[in-house]
Amino acid sequence: MRKKVIVVGGGTGGLTAAMLLAHKGLQVTVFEKQNELGGRSGALRMGDYTFDLGCTMLMLKFVLDDIFELVGEKTDDHLVCKRLSPLYQLCFDDLSLNLFSDAEQTKAEFEKHFPGSGHGYELFMHKEKKRFQKLFVGLQQDYSSLSSLFSGTVMAALPYLSIGQSLYRVISRYFAEEPLKIAMTFQSQYLGMSPWDCPGAFAIIPFLEHYYGIYHVQGGINRIPAAMSRIIEKKGGEIHIGSAVRQILIKDKKAAGVVLDDGSVHHADAVIINADIAYSLSQLMTNEHRTRYTPHKLKNLRYSCSTFMMYLGLDKIWQTPAHHMFLFARDVKKNMADIFTHYQLPDDMSVYISNPCISDPSMAPPGKSALYILVPVPNTRAAIDWAQHKELFRDRVFDLLEQRPEFMGLRRHIQRETIITPHNWERDFNIFYGAPFSLAHSLDQMLCFRPRNRFEEIGNCFLVGGGTSPGSGLPTIYESARISTNGILRQYGLAPYPSNPPPH
Ligand SMILES: Cc1cc2nc3c(=O)[nH]c(=O)nc-3n(C[C@H](O)[C@H](O)[C@H](O)COP(=O)(O)OP(=O)(O)OC[C@H]3O[C@@H](n4cnc5c(N)ncnc54)[C@H](O)[C@@H]3O)c2cc1C
Known part of the structure; x- marks a missing residue:
């Protein structure tokens, strides 16, 4: 009988694993909480403007190519990828550097x-x-x-x-x-x-x-999960959006399926968890099933910083010197200490801006631009009341940007706007401490010291995504899916997928 695997979360890791398993003939079902697939690599839509919610850069494209080839597909048949030059512009107080591939x-x-x-x-x-x-x-x-x-x-x-x-x-x-x-x-x-x-x-x-190099995908990085979902369905996999998992079913210390928010019960031979790992451990399983990742331990692990996100639909084509720009705080070390040591809002901030419409007008209505702005800020371990600080912080970001010639008068051109704070990451996206880059990548939280791909606390349970090995980032998450998929394939006596070394 075909083995049945349930995937909790249709983000990058979950969809990659589902695609690899469906290709091998397993019966795969993905349950995704949101009404949009892709998770932090999904799309945020405002009218006719499309934004990448999180990921904006595809690196090590050969890993994605390899994953597509493993399932008999070609990246270029599904996606238009453009290698960017310059990679980005780096802006200091009195100096701008263009870096190239x-x-x-x-x-x-x-x-x-x-x-x-x-x-x-x-x-x-x-x-x-x-x-x-x-x-x-x-x-x-x-x-x-x-x-x-x-x-x-x-x-x-x-x-x-x-x-x-x-x-x-x-x-x-x-x-x-x-x-x-x-x-x-x-x-x-x-x-x-x-x-x-x-x-x-x-x-x-x-x-x-x-x-x-760094690649832009036409239409945004969100086209990658969209392509994967088509392939999964073509290979017989099922995807259910708007279907939040409430609980992982565990029998005799083994994952046996899931219970959805609507109370329906779905059984499986194995479960793959793609939802944020610390959130999943604390919300989707009861404490009796966890001896290593106790609530106390989870709280005391180290986590990434968070981000304050602004997505602006502008009423004109906004020209910037590069598709990706990084504006650095005058004192970057102090900026980092504010975020990671003092857990306070930085007064001297660094800002990342993505202006994809200069390479790809399809992301906004004709003659308009979709601007993405990211400011690193402390995660929700910090006692910052974002309901109180959100507007003030937004104004400070605009004040900083509008001092520069590239962004002068920016506020006057906003037609649509969405802001995501660390509290949104935590509450709306189910991310522990609102730390969207997951557990910190210190050496003591990597390799077998990170929650393992074959999850160590529960049988038949596998992890994919930034919270397991090898770590956060698209190519590494694709690899996490290959590793976990191979674990499942081996368990059922099926041939694992090969890994290839990087091209020279
Ligand atoms: C702002 C930002 C920018 C980034 N930029 C880049 C970049 O440019 N390049 C790069 O390589 N990496 C980038 N990353 C890092 C990383 O590659 C992405 O975060 C990646 O999308 C994470 O994939 P994932 O599979 O771990 O999680 P996700 O893609 O977030 O998948 C988890 C999924 O689980 C779902 N879920 C949660 N709870 C439940 C539940 N109870 N039931 C069902 N489903 C649930 C979520 O809705 C989500 O779809 C960025 C990250 C962030 C936050």
Whole structure:
């Protein structure tokens, strides 16, 4: 008889796993709480404006290509992906840097502003390529047992982990100038971490951006989950939106199905959890089933920061020097300390802006723009009353932006607007502490120290998404789905999917 698998959550991780399992002939059912698929990679629609809710950049596109190929599909038959150049513009008080996926161009930009710095950049690209190749295969591995830590892959990766060194420290070996250090460490914020706390091994993130590029998907990243959902249904999988899971059914310490909010009971041979892991552990299971992740332990794990999001439908085509722009606080270290140490709203903030319409007019009505603004802020562990601060903080973001020539008069052009605060992430999106980049990626919360793909507390239960291994980010989440799917396939005596090393 066909084995039945239920997937809790139709986000990136859940849909990828469902697609891989449906291709192998398993009976797959996805239950998604929202009326839109994709989770944090889904779409936010306001009239004829489309925004990516969270993810705006596709990195390591070859991982997505590989996943599509495994199920007999081609990415390019479903999605139009465009490699961006420049990657982004980085704005400091008195300096703007354009960074490219062409190393020679970036080196020339560094040299133009900081003569002599090109050598450090060459060294960075050379050394970090080696690190990336060693670590990437390690990230494809299943860490569901402690013994996995002693595999040949991990042993080979060990010297490249820069254990005990922060990302900022690793990058400081290549660059002397502060703006260049920021330019090559701010990527820790993709994980919701500070460069001063983020493990040095994550120097692979700036490397992979510079080497493999950043892609825009026409219509937005949300087209990826949309494509996956079509493939799942084509292969016989079922997807139910607007169907929140209330409880995971557990019998004899094994997952046996789910109960939905409407009270209906659905049985399965295995359950995959894609919903935020700390939320799922605290809300979808009772305490008797958890010995390792007790409520006390969950509260005391380390989590990412949160984000204050503004989505603006503008009445004109808004021109910016780049599709992606990062505006840095005058004192980035203090900004990070406000968010991660003092748990207070930063008075000197950093802002990320995505203006996709300059590359892809399809995201807004003709002659208009859909602008996405993200400000890193503390997660809801901080005692910040967002009902009280939301409007004030919004005004502060506009005050900051409108000081710059690129955003002068921005407020006057708003036709539609939505704001998401950390409280929204927590309450509306079921994300523990409103920390949308999940558990922090400190080394003691990674590999087998992160909630495992084959969940250690309950049998027949697997995790996918940013809260399990390898961690947050689209390519790593695709890998989490491959790892967990393989766990299920092996359990039923089916051939697992192969993993491929990165292209050179
Ligand atoms: C603001 C932001 C920007 C980001 N930008 C990027 C980027 O540019 N590039 C990148 O690679 N990564 C980015 N990330 C990180 C990461 O890749 C994304 O967050 C990714 O979408 C997370 O996927 P996931 O599968 O872990 O979770 P999700 O995609 O959020 O999936 C979880 C799903 O579970 C559903 N769910 C929750 N509770 C229930 C329930 N009780 N019953 C049923 N369903 C439920 C949710 O609605 C959701 O659909 C970003 C993250 C954020 C927050």
